Amino acid sequence: MTIPTWEYATVPLLVHATKQILDTWGEDGWELVQVVPGPGGGEQVVAYLKRPIEQKRLPE
Numbered sequence: 001m002t003i004p005t006w007e008y009a010t011v012p013l014l015v016h017a018t019k020q021i022l023d024t025w026g027e028d029g030w031e032l033v034q035v036v037p038g039p040g041g042g043e044q045v046v047a048y049l050k051r052p053i054e055q056k057r058l059p060e
Contacts, residue, residue, distance in 0.1 A: 004052040011047045012038060018045075025049055 009030060013021055022032060030049040038044030 002057050005054045006050045007053045008033075009049045011049060013045045013047050015043045015045070022047065 009025070011021065011025065013035065025047075026032075029051045031051060033048045033050050035045050035047050038046045
């Protein structure tokens with residue numbers, strides 16, 4: 001049995017270019033996990049993304 005190992009990224013999203021930014025990251029294999037309000041408040045939001053980097057084999 002194998003389990004995936006993930007790498008993560010935190011990306012600020014510009015409100016006027018959200019789709020373009022997420023499409024670009026998606027083309028590189030990143031999967032959107034969550035979007036949360038940014039630390040500055042207002043319209044700023046931050047995306048959390050992940051993608052697999054390797055498979056680890058579990059001992060049987």
